[in-house]
Amino acid sequence: MSDVARLAGVSIKTVSRVVNDEPAVHPDTAERVMAAIEQLGFRRNLGARNLRRGSTTGTIGLIVEDVGNPFYSELNRAVERIATSFGRQVLTGSSEENSDRERELVLEFCARRVDGILVVPAGLQHGYLVPEMRAGTPVVFIDRPAGDIVADTVLVDNLGGTIEAVTHLAQHGHRRIAFLGDSPDIFTAAERLRGFREGCVRNGISYDESLVSMGTPTPESIGSAVKRLLDGPDAATAVIAGNNRVAVHLLRALAHAERRPAMVGFDDFELADLLDPPVTVVAHDVSALGHAAAELLFARVQGDQSPPRKVVLPVHLVARGSGEVAP
Amino acid sequence: MSDVARLAGVSIKTVSRVVNDEPAVHPDTAERVMAAIEQLGFRRNLGARNLRRGSTTGTIGLIVEDVGNPFYSELNRAVERIATSFGRQVLTGSSEENSDRERELVLEFCARRVDGILVVPAGLQHGYLVPEMRAGTPVVFIDRPAGDIVADTVLVDNLGGTIEAVTHLAQHGHRRIAFLGDSPDIFTAAERLRGFREGCVRNGISYDESLVSMGTPTPESIGSAVKRLLDGPDAATAVIAGNNRVAVHLLRALAHAERRPAMVGFDDFELADLLDPPVTVVAHDVSALGHAAAELLFARVQGDQSPPRKVVLPVHLVARGSGEVAP
């Protein structure tokens, strides 16, 4: 900036005025300064600016499990959209379902003085956030609640959705329904399992623990669960996939099976309607999840001091065919 | 920091020494300082640190068309992985295929003094980057080359891949092959069209422009293209989808068609193997694309001054069935 000032024959303050479009600069002077800026390729250092002004940095942090997972990338996109409308930029990070990594990312973002943080939490301990939140960094939890603190949270109706899935299958005559979920350490997985149990009760089906398989989904884990639960005389006639990744592995495992059970997935996914049979899912609006969370965050950024809010978004069953297969 | 210093009864310089793990601090003093840091919830301001040290900011920028598109989110993930291994964080942005937006994002990133920028360019004019690059911000272009400047670029073999697709279809007896591509303003779309033409020539098929449809893919545009190209006595017996989005819309348009032409897609996508028939694609390693670009960028960040490089990654045809349908 001082180079520009020297070249234009003015003080750096005048350069500052020009780049900030402040009034009270003579047009001729402004033009000289602009020319110097152009010639030198000067670009104002936002870091220094933010430091001096003590203002916001114009960035927010987004932490998800994996930015490459279509579910989270859609979320990312929705968040980015809102952030852009508020003139903010987004720092992203993948926690890889590791709470240490999550913590590291959050603290790094705080050190960068992001204006706020959106996080799909990996762990259950969030005490480390208390000082940061007290220091004025708003945090909104997405898809899963904070472990041990109260904070703004946006969730989907995991319980109701799974109950609906069970009911749908029951209405089509299924009494032996299997549930394949992600690791029970994950809030949504635990909650959906709870919904499964509750759904069984409501539909007069005795809850059979031997028809449940929980754990991080891999092709192998899902493959063996399929063998165990869907083969033999006592096999389940229907199966619920606890999330989009379980569903994908399940579909692959079932592709070459002799008997195809009825199936309902939690989370919609691309091409579900083009499979054979088309996959019935409990769908929710991922964009709405991101929008709601980001809107809430920016309300906080702009000073909303009301008590922490908990938003639960609705889900709806999209019947496409795979859930209507008879037992 | 001065609060911490006051509470610990030391100078701020000593606090600085403690947070930077500098030697020559008495253990007792360090402990007092740590306690004060803990008590006050102090977190060092990275912006100020970077300003003072004149060092790198520890961030890189990534600009893609749409972070929500699975193709780009996989790229994002790969880039993040490398960035993490270099201790950097990633600022992401979606250009929405709009060159003004791309420019805006790039300049904003530069103002934030990112250490480098990875960009899937939207437009063809990149002169605006010259001052930034001269000022020392390395830029690597991904998936598409820069318009009017020389710069590091990582591409995939669009030409070869499409030729391979045509050849595959020709080997299965097809002579009337349609090509549905994205907007010809996009480098990859234009290049793949060129490959299509070249593939026709090499396989002794007369290139028929009336079998080509280019444009931003929407359900409607692809639907009408399908009607035009794949219906009637002169209909094509096979079709090549120019990218993953064209493929998805095409599959949906074909789902209820009477005659299903043979099909090959460019870009692999999840569940392609589970459709009926499984979709044959020209696949490429998106992670490798991101890795290569990020590795190249960090080499530049670390001072590599060699002439701009152009990397072209190989593609390979994955025959799954949809390309082997007889005419």
Added chain:
DNA sequence: GGTCACTATGACAACGTTGTCTCCTCCGGG
């Protein structure tokens, strides 16, 4: 002609850090 308001500009400090230099104290060796 003097005062006043206003325009255009600059000097300087400060944002939160860290690099450099300096100072003080304590210890061991001669």
Added chain:
DNA sequence: CCCGGAGGAGACAACGTTGTCATAGTGACC
């Protein structure tokens, strides 16, 4: 007892900006 050296700590400036205040010049008005 003096001196050199090492360890520990602080004062100060600087990074690139911008907010505050001061200053000089220019008309307009009484």
